[in-house]
Amino acid sequence: MIQWYPGHMAKAQKEMEEKLKLVDIVLELVDARIPISSFNPIIKEKLKDKPHIVLATKSNMADEHWNNLWQLEFAKNNDSILFIDSIKRQNLNKIIPLCKLALQEKIKKEKEKGMKERPIRAMVVGIPNVGKSTLINQLVGKKTAFVGDKPGVTKSQQWIKIHKDLDLLDTPGVLWPKFDEQKVAYHLALTGAIKDQIFHKDDVILYFISFMQEKYPGSLNQRYQIDEHLEKLEILHEIARAKNFYQKNEIDYERVFDLILNDFRSLKLGRITLDRFNNE
Ligand SMILES: Nc1nc2c(ncn2[C@@H]2O[C@H](COP(=O)(O)OP(=O)(O)OP(=O)(O)O)[C@@H](O)[C@H]2O)c(=O)[nH]1
Ligand SMILES: [Mg+2]
Known part of the structure; x- marks a missing residue:
């Protein structure tokens, strides 16, 4: 079993709970x-009663059929x-119209109380590497939040003006x-x-091969020109x-693992959704 809980993740979670009090809505990536x-x-x-919108990132990397199924399932x-x-x-x-819709009641109540109109305050949360910084950069239109291709890049929190109607807080990823x-x-x-570096690649790759054999028949065969029904x-x-x-006449498993991992992550095996429901 992979065990991973670096100290900064625990701290990030505590900080996130504090910042939660400052925002009107949470965007969970x-x-x-x-x-x-x-x-x-x-x-x-x-969250309690605070509105919450789930944003599924990297949807162009996921299986379109499953994007539709998951859309219905979440609904x-x-x-x-x-x-x-x-x-x-x-x-x-x-995104902004969805936030406004979710906060319709709150905005209306504040108006009735004679409060001045103000930007919606939102917070982006999500696990490491899910695309928090990339999304914020795209929304703001210039490189503001720091983006990297490794988990755990963002380590501090900051407010970012996204739009006249929306202020956003960038937070580090939180993993349970x-x-x-x-x-x-x-x-x-x-x-x-x-x-x-922290998981056993061999277990992960063997799991992935079984998954591909079962869920995406033909993919391994097409990519590697092998008989995918082999053990x-x-x-x-x-x-x-x-x-x-x-390497020295021995199979270099590490290179095989990396090849498969990179092929999955760079879509060379096609668009793949790993999470399923109803035993599908
Ligand atoms: N294809 C695709 N790639 C994405 C998308 N969003 C992010 N990425 C890629 O995913 C990787 C991680 O993105 P980040 O924005 O750094 O993720 P993060 O959640 O800020 O990560 P941490 O700060 O490490 O927690 C980068 O290589 C991005 O280019 C997306 O919607 N589609
Ligand atoms: Mg980040």
């Missing part, structure tokens, strides 16, 4: 490929969800202390939410043979 594994049940608990649970792609700027223009399901840990590892370990060997990944 989830990764469209793992909308449940990247969803943080703790945040929802702490069933009364969770407002919007599939976005920050890099392709897909659906970003729907313990993944109580092995599958969740694998999904977080595959998508890059947890650092490559998992044999698949690794075949790929090593095809790519000539050897």
Whole structure:
């Protein structure tokens, strides 16, 4: 079982709870490929009556069919969800209208009390590497929040003016202390939410091969020109043979693992959704 809980994550969670009091609405980013594994049940608990919108990032990397299924599933649970792609700027223009809609009552009440109109204060939360900084940069139109391709880049919080009607708080990623399901840990590892150095790549990759054999038949075959019905370990060997990944006549597993991981993350195996429901 992968265990990961660096000190700054605990601190970030405490800070997040304090900042929660300052905002009108919370935008929770989830990764469209793992909308449940990247969803943080703790945040929802702490929100109480505060509106909450789920933004599923990297939706262009996820399986379109599953984006639609997840959209319906979240709606069933009364969770407002919007599939976005920050890099392709897909659906970003729907975020502010959605916030205004969710806060309709509050805005109306403040107006009735004679309060001056003010920008909505929102907060972006989400697990590491889910795309918080990228989204904020896109919304603000220039590089303000720091973006990196490694988890845990953003370590301090700051307000950012997004629009005349919206102020946003950038927060560091929050990951819950313990993944109580092995599958969740694998999904977080595959998508890059947890650092490559801290999980056992062999377990993750063997899991992924089984997943691909079952859910995306033909993909491994097409990419690596191998018989994908082979036993998992044999698949690794075949790929090593095809790519000539050897070191001192031994199979260089590390290179095979990295190849598969990079191929998944760079869409060379197609658009893939890892999280499923109804045993599908
Ligand atoms: N394709 C695609 N890639 C994205 C999207 N959003 C973010 N990324 C990529 O995901 C990686 C992480 O993005 P960041 O914005 O740094 O993520 P973060 O949540 O701020 O990460 P931390 O600060 O480390 O917690 C970067 O390589 C981004 O280019 C998206 O909507 N689509
Ligand atoms: Mg960041």
